Each structure stands twice: as structure tokens, then as C-alpha cells.
Amino acid sequence: MIIADGLTKRYGERVALDHVSFEVQPGMVTGFLGPNGAGKSTTMRLIVGLDRASEGGVTVNGKRYADHRAPLREVGVLLDAKAVHRGRSAYDHLLAMGATHGIGAKRVKEVIALTGLESVAKKRVGGFSLGMGQRLGIAAALLGDPATLILDEPVNGLDPEGVVWVRTLARHLAREGRTVFLSSHLMSEMAQTADHIIVLGRGRVIADESVETILARAKGDGVRVRTPHASSLTPLLQGQGITVTGTAADLLEVHGLPASRIGELAASSGVVLHELTPLSGSLEDAYMSLTQDEVEYRDTSVPDAAAVSTDTQKEAVR
Amino acid sequence: MSTATAPARLTSHASLSHLTFAGLLRSEWIKLRSLRSTFWCFALIFVLNIGFAALIAAQDLTGGASQGPADAAAGEAGMSAATTAVTLGINFTVLIAAVLGALVITGEYGTGMIKSTFTADPRRLGALLGKALVFGVVTFIVGLVSLIVASLVATPLLDSSSNISIDWSDGTFWLALVGGAGFLALAGLISYFLGAIIRSSAGGIAAGIGLLFVVPIVLSIFTGLTNAKWAANVAAFTPSNAGGLMYGYGAGKAGITDGIVSLDQGLGFLVMIGWVVVTGILAVILVKRRDA
Numbered sequence: 001m002i003i004a005d006g007l008t009k010r011y012g013e014r015v016a017l018d019h020v021s022f023e024v025q026p027g028m029v030t031g032f033l034g035p036n037g038a039g040k041s042t043t044m045r046l047i048v049g050l051d052r053a054s055e056g057g058v059t060v061n062g063k064r065y066a067d068h069r070a071p072l073r074e075v076g077v078l079l080d081a082k083a084v085h086r087g088r089s090a091y092d093h094l095l096a097m098g099a100t101h102g103i104g105a106k107r108v109k110e111v112i113a114l115t116g117l118e119s120v121a122k123k124r125v126g127g128f129s130l131g132m133g134q135r136l137g138i139a140a141a142l143l144g145d146p147a148t149l150i151l152d153e154p155v156n157g158l159d160p161e162g163v164v165w166v167r168t169l170a171r172h173l174a175r176e177g178r179t180v181f182l183s184s185h186l187m188s189e190m191a192q193t194a195d196h197i198i199v200l201g202r203g204r205v206i207a208d209e210s211v212e213t214i215l216a217r218a219k220g221d222g223v224r225v226r227t228p229h230a231s232s233l234t235p236l237l238q239g240q241g242i243t244v245t246g247t248a249a250d251l252l253e254v255h256g257l258p259a260s261r262i263g264e265l266a267a268s269s270g271v272v273l274h275e276l277t278p279l280s281g282s283l284e285d286a287y288m289s290l291t292q293d294e295v296e297y298r299d300t301s302v303p304d305a306a307a308v309s310t311d312t313q314k315e316a317v318r
Numbered sequence: 319m320s321t322a323t324a325p326a327r328l329t330s331h332a333s334l335s336h337l338t339f340a341g342l343l344r345s346e347w348i349k350l351r352s353l354r355s356t357f358w359c360f361a362l363i364f365v366l367n368i369g370f371a372a373l374i375a376a377q378d379l380t381g382g383a384s385q386g387p388a389d390a391a392a393g394e395a396g397m398s399a400a401t402t403a404v405t406l407g408i409n410f411t412v413l414i415a416a417v418l419g420a421l422v423i424t425g426e427y428g429t430g431m432i433k434s435t436f437t438a439d440p441r442r443l444g445a446l447l448g449k450a451l452v453f454g455v456v457t458f459i460v461g462l463v464s465l466i467v468a469s470l471v472a473t474p475l476l477d478s479s480s481n482i483s484i485d486w487s488d489g490t491f492w493l494a495l496v497g498g499a500g501f502l503a504l505a506g507l508i509s510y511f512l513g514a515i516i517r518s519s520a521g522g523i524a525a526g527i528g529l530l531f532v533v534p535i536v537l538s539i540f541t542g543l544t545n546a547k548w549a550a551n552v553a554a555f556t557p558s559n560a561g562g563l564m565y566g567y568g569a570g571k572a573g574i575t576d577g578i579v580s581l582d583q584g585l586g587f588l589v590m591i592g593w594v595v596v597t598g599i600l601a602v603i604l605v606k607r608r609d610a
Binding site for chain 2: 045048049050051052065066069070071072073077079080082083084085086087088089092093095096097099100101102103140
């Protein structure tokens with residue numbers, strides 16, 4: 001269990017984190033989402049005491065990280081796949097990390113096997129690919145068999161197989177009753193892994209809810225209808241609380257009427273349909289709408305980047 | 319295997335091993351021995367100390383002056399010359415110790431390893447001092463062993479070149495060897511703490527080398543040009559001048575004559591300790607306070 005209370009971090013004038021409070025519960029995977037520069041990594045560094053909070057505090061299992069007798073056994077952390085000396089072998093790196101806590105070669109070999117690094121364990125880390133570095137970082141996080149895992153962008157640089165592996169591992173660790181806190185800037189990835197999601201935007205918590213809640217909110221009720229007789233179908237559909245918008249000559253988007261009813265109405269008046277697709281807003285859309293005001297590094301020459309990109313997409317459809 | 323509905327209670331870690339200073343020392347030893355650069359730096363210190371000793375010992379150190387009977391050369395002057403021959407390499411190998419001292423800490427900052435180190439020891443003090451201790455002890459041992467081997471290698475050479483035989487029961491000679499190894503370790507540690515303060519390899523090495531080599535030269539040129547006594551006195555307390563007394567044969571007489579301070583072997587050692595303590599305290603304060 002991680003509890004952040006009013007966590008604030010200032011770098012000179014810039015406020016990286018602005019009174020961030022949240023709880024990360026054990027027994028589930030909690031996703032930490034936000035655009036680049038939102039403060040996800042800073043938050044994770046503050047949890048393990050690598051950075052000092054300007055205000056507020058954060059505890060892991062009731063204590064500040066530095067106050068634990070065996071920090072590596074409480075919290076396993078992957079902050080940066082590059083937090084390793086390039087001249088050292090993966091095995092020696094893990095051995096040196098473990099030695100601080102009296103964790104020996106046996107456990108080191110276990111985590112090497114668990115992360116699939118056997119074939120490269122004795123090679124120098126400098127020659128590792130990003131994916132192998134990521135696996136080594138995860139191996140280091142698992143070294144102390146900790147009850148809490150903090151993984152910053154764990155799937156970054158992994159191949160599809162590796163992505164599935166991290167997802168399975170995270171879910172497995174959570175099922176064992178551990179607290180699993182992982183960050184990503186990809187909502188789609190989080191949706192498949194996390195049970196609960198905390199969204200950060202420009203140093204503030206802008207959402208803190210279960211994946212189901214976010215999914216339910218994201219579900220749209222629109223239906224896409226493709227028909228050569230758009231002009232004759234439109235008046236048939238219109239009614240109380242129903243909107244019909246023509247996005248192209250043969251394409252309609254209908255809101256407020258289920259696909260089945262549209263099909264029945266079209267059949268009853270002999271209108272030919274080429275397509276009838278219920279639309280559901282993606283999680284990505286929900287996330288984009290949550291964070292579109294919170295993007296830190298927006299191109300200021302374009303007033304509304306999101307709107308422009310939507311227009312471009314429509315252009316492509318036409 | 320537990321199920322999703324009833325998460326297993328994880329076993330308490332209270333009974334398992336935890337973070338200890340002994341563990342940090344073991345960790346730092348593993349780190350030191352698992353980098354090739356460290357090995358080569360120590361190997362170079364070893365080889366150069368012996369090589370220089372052999373080179374000097376092969377020369378005629380009596381300066382061509384007739385020493386009379388052989389036992390006269392076995393006296394204090396002979397042992398002093400032998401000590402100079404055996405320890406001469408330190409003037410150069412201290413450079414390697416300083417570079418290595420800076421590298422063992424700045425290498426961690428440069429690669430990001432420091433983040434792993436400080437998550438394992440979030441209070442940081444144990445890791446910083448543990449690393450210093452391991453590096454200092456290893457440097458001292460490498461230095462001492464290399465100086466003893468250098469003396470052994472020099473023995474037959476000194477005998478044939480200068481008719482000097484090393485008296486292994488001479489405590490003053492041993493003190494110079496121990497002092498030489500100690501100087502290497504302490505100079506390396508000053509550089510280590512400067513590296514911890516500066517955090518970049520280039521900066522750390524520059525600061526270490528600058529303090530050891532450049533500052534004394536600048537002060538000596540300044541003193542030569544201006545005859546300023548204060549500059550000469552400051553120069554006496556620089557690590558290379560004060561520490562240099564550590565490996566002289568009964569080096570120096572402490573005192574002040576005409577406003578010029580001079581140190582002896584013991585004071586030279588204390589000045590070196592002072593440098594290590596001051597840079598060490600500064601490093602500890604900064605490392606504990608800064609974001610890693």
C-alpha cells in the first residue's frame with residue numbers, strides 16, 4: 001500500500017507535482033497514466049526517496065521508504081532501465097544489489113531465470129538492447145521478493161512477447177496480494193493490465209478510478225450507417241433525442257437509437273444498408289479528452305492540437 | 319497459488335536478512351572487482367611502482383662519491399636513498415589512484431547506477447562511506463604490496479649499483495612504505511569525495527588532478543616570482559606536498575623558521591586526513607541533500 005499525501009515537487013519556479021494525493025491498494029494492479037512531463041516519474045522517484053518532496057510526503061506500508069529496515073524487501077522498483085553501470089555484467093549487478101540486504105547468488109539466479117536473462121547474464125550490460133535492459137531492471141525490482149512493486153514504463157522497448165510477459169507478471173504479482181504500481185503513457189496498454197487507474201496531468205491528479213468506470217464512461221452510443229439512400233433514411237430516423245449527422249454522402253452517424261432499431265426501420269421502408277456499425281468510444285479517446293488540457297509540451301503555434309488532428313482525420317475520410 | 323478473490327497474505331520479511339553496513343561493504347567490493355577499468359588501474363599502480371623502483375635502483379645513487387667501506391653505505395644515507403628509489407613511482411601512481419577514486423563514484427552518476435545504489439540504501443551515508451572504505455582499503459593494500467615487491471626487486475639492484483643493502487628491520491623504512499601506500503589511498507579518497515561533490519567524471523578527475531598536481535605547481539611558481547611567504551605556507555598544506563612527506567625516510571622537521579612553516583611525516587599524514595575529512599563531510603552533506 002502506497003499513500004501519497006499532498007506530494008509537491010518544485011524545481012525552482014516550475015511546479016512538477018502540485019499537492020498530489022492518492023492511495024495504491026494491494027492485491028491489484030494500479031496504472032499510473034499521464035502525458036510526458038505530467039510528473040509520473042517524479043512521483044515514483046519521490047516514493048523511493050531518490051528525490052526530496054518540496055511539500056507533503058509519501059509512505060509505503062505505513063513508513064517512509066528510507067525508514068524501512070530492508071527497503072529492497074519492501075519495495076521493488078524499476079525507475080529507469082539504464083540505472084546500471086554499463087561495464088558490469090547483469091549477474092554482478094544483481095549480486096551487488098542483493099549483497100546490501102544479504103540476498104545471495106541463489107536468489108540472483110532465480111530472478112535471472114524468471115526474467116529470461118540466463119543467456120546474457122554474464123555479458124556486460126553496455127551491449128544490452130533496451131528490452132534486455134528493461135528485463136534486468138525488472139529482475140532487480142524482484143530481487144527482494146517485495147510486497148510492493150513500482151515499475152516506471154516497464155513495457156518500454158519490449159517486443160510484443162515481452163509486453164505480454166510484463167502484463168502477465170504484473171497481474172500474477174497482484175493476484176499474490178502485492179501492490180503493483182506501473183506507469184505508462186499508453187491507455188490501451190493500461191486497459192489490459194490495470195484494475196485501477198490514476199491519471200496525472202501537469203502535476204495534478206485528474207482521475208483516480210477503476211478501469212470499469214473509465215470504460216463505461218468511454219462507451220459511446222453512436223451507430224455508423226452506410227447507405228446509398230442516406231437522404232431517404234435520415235427523415236425515418238429522426239425523432240425525440242435522436243441526432244443524425246451526415247459525415248459523407250453515403251455515411252450517417254446516428255446517436256440515440258440502437259443498431260437493431262435502425263436496421264428494422266430501414267428494412268420496413270426498403271432502404272438498402274451497406275454497413276451498420278455500433279460505435280464505442282475507445283479508452284484512448286476517454287484518456288485524450290481527460291488530458292487534452294493538461295499536456296505539458298504542446299506546440300504553441302497550433303491553438304488546439306487535438307482539434308487539428310481530428311480535422312485532418314476527417315479530411316482523410318473525405 | 320492464491321486466487322484473485324482471496325489474495326494471499328505475504329509472509330513477513332521481519333525474519334529475513336536486511337540492509338546492513340557489512341552488506342553494503344560486500345556490495346561495494348563486488349562492484350569494485352566486477353569492473354575491468356578498476357582492475358587495470360590497480361594493475362598499473364602495481365606495475366609502475368615496481369618498474370620505477372627497479373629503474374632508479376639500477377642507477378648509481380651514491381653520486382659517484384666514494385663511500386669508503388661498504389658498511390658506511392648501509393647507514394642512514396643509504397636507507398634514505400633506498401627509500402627514495404623504492405617510493406619514487408608513487409609520484410606518478412598517485413595520479414592513477416586519483417583518477418580511479420573519482421571514477422568509482424562519478425561512473426555511477428554517469429551511468430545512472432547511483433539510482434540503484436541509493437534505492438538499495440536510501441539513507442545514502444552507508445553506501446557513500448562503504449564505497450570509500452572499500453576503495454581506500456584496496457588501494458592501500460595494492461600500494462603496500464607493490465612497494466614491498468618493489469623493495470624486493472630493488473634489493474639486488476641497489477646492492478650492485480650503489481652498494482646499498484636494505485635493512486628490513488629498519489622501522490623508519492617500513493613507516494615510509496606504509497606511508498606511501500597510505501598516501502595513495504588518501505589521495506584517492508580526496509579525489510573520490512571531490513567526484514561525489516561534482517558528480518561528473520571529467521569534472522571529478524579534473525578537480526582531483528588539479529588539487530594534487532596543478533595547485534602545488536601554481537603556488538610554487540607564484541612563490542618563486544613574488545617571494546610571498548603565505549603562498550609557500552599554503553603550498554606546504556596541499557595534499558601532494560604534505561602527503562609527500564608520508565613516504566620520505568624520516569622526512570621533514572616540523573617547525574616555523576622565518577615565517578615559513580615546515581611539516582614532518584606525522585603532520586603530513588594529519589594534513590592528508592584533514593583533507594579527506596573536509597571533502598568527505600562536504601560530500602556527505604551534498605549527497606544526502608541532493609536529488610539523485
